[in-house]
Amino acid sequence: MAGFATKRLGKELSKINSNSLPPGIELVSADNFEEWFLDIRVLDNNPLYLNQIYRLKFRFSAQYPIEPPEVTFVKLADRPIPIHPHIYSNGIICLDLLGQQGWSPVQNVESVCMSLQSMLTGNSKNERPAGDEEFVRANRLRPKDIDFYYDDNNV
């Protein structure tokens, strides 16, 4: 069955358009069914993320939602990469929810955004993942090809 992702994303989009997203999450663009951009911000007063808005890029394969989307933070003039022990400075997110193992097809764009939101909210460490610099320098792979170790589940 072709276009499974398209049909599902169409459903999600019309739901977003009619019900709007939860607070702190905004759809920036969804011009096609391959790549969407969303803005998220943290709702509490966590000083690490205060008054900041972050841009997320979703890339969907044709197998979405059976396969997870590829989600990264995007750096722009007014959209930094949030500091977090599981977010590399090039925007790659290390979250088991987005890996092949942790993903579930009942997830959707909205739920992923909310998970990321709470991942930031719950963080108090002002640091990048170990080996960030090296990783960012060496990394030419697509995020999904990287074999993350989800050794830390309390993110």
Add this chain to the structure above:
Amino acid sequence: MPPPNTPEEGLLPPQSEPSRIASILATATPPPTNSSLVQPSSPEAANTAAPTSQEDPALLEIDYQILEYLDTVDETLLCPVCKTPFHSPVTTTCGHTFCAWCINRALDIQPTCPIDRQPLTKTRDYHRPPLIIKDQLDRLKVKCPNKGCDHVCSREHLDAHYERRCEYTMVRCPDSKCKKRIARRHVQEPASTCMHREVSCRYCDEKVALVDLNTHYDYLCSGATTKCSACDATVVLHRMEKHCADDCPEPQIRCKWHIAGCKIFDKRYLVQEHEDGCPYEIIGELLKQRAEDRRIIDNLTDRLVTLETERREHQERRARRRELSRQATNTSRGADAIDLSAPDPSSFFFDMEWRPELANVTSGENRTWGSPEDYMLARFERLESRMEDLSKQVVEMDAHQSMSMLQQIMPLNQQLVELGSKVGVLNMHTTWLMNMQRHNHIQQRAGAASASTSGLSNSGMVSSNEINNNAVRPPSEGGLPYRSTSRRNSDGRGEPPPRL
């Protein structure tokens, strides 16, 4: 699935169709509309139109994920994976429901439940979902997925419509050598010729598939042209009539708001200019609006009237039922047990009243659950009377049971009493024997003391005669509770101890 082009009633293309094409071929009169030639196709057709497999399916399958539902569907009926109402759902061992297709795909990637991550095995861990889910899905109102068809039906009837009746369903071309598909409505009877066969346009040199001919004539054909005598424009010859009727700026026409009172009557292009600011437009719009309102009001009135009558009917029926069931309960209350087996008047009533309606419900094309609460009430009352019957039967059973219990217990009781009496006798004899023994001991001791040896030789053995002589008597039975049943030992004094 019926074979394609089975000449069923529903399959025949509209009567006008073949004759229309024939008339087009014969005359230059363009058909009034071209909408019929917008290629209808199931949405899947676009993706899978070119069949690669040897076995070409008679029909393309309906894609349930893009069906258009008329009402908002309850969240609980949406598959958590595809977010559309379930299609052939399965329920997993962990109790979650998915479209079979969706859960299969999900388990291909990861063998756990997408919701609670319980390990799952394809098919083995699937169950049939509760019937109530199927019922609810069946009742959803959907639009026919074929483009051009605006048929709406409950989902359970969609397959039948799509497979057998819809004129816009793409079926196999009647020519068995042709691999293309064609809307059922374009299939001509007798179905033998391929509608994809190319024919030459009457007006130009182009070759056009028979099925596309109307579109070609109306829009694409650039055959011999001529100049319009009125406006000087170059017009394709066979479209001249249409040009004069709709497009030519020269002929005089009336303002489109003439129904509102505009008196303008002039050449088309002048009138068109005028129409933009026609003062009667407002009135015209108002009139239109009014007509629309009128129509809505009429519809509503009709609906109201039918609803009102329906309601009254239901009320009457319900009242009648109440009355009857009350009578039924009254009579059964007064009746004795034998009457219980006779048919309950109320259930008889329901049979008469409800069978025809139920038949309608199942055989009708569209389910008319016109009176669900009525139906439920009927069911309820019926169940209630059944309940009453059953509870009476239970009471009866109970009585019967206690009777037979008693009958079985009585002999047991007697045996028990008998046993008790025997134990009493045994007890009696034991006491008697012990007394005798003691007596003997006393005698022996007395005898030894006085050195007289009357009973010394037979110290261990005591004969019955001796016992009698020694006047050791069994205790009298007077104080024993089993006197009435003890027969043998009523006079055991002179006898040996009774057999046990």
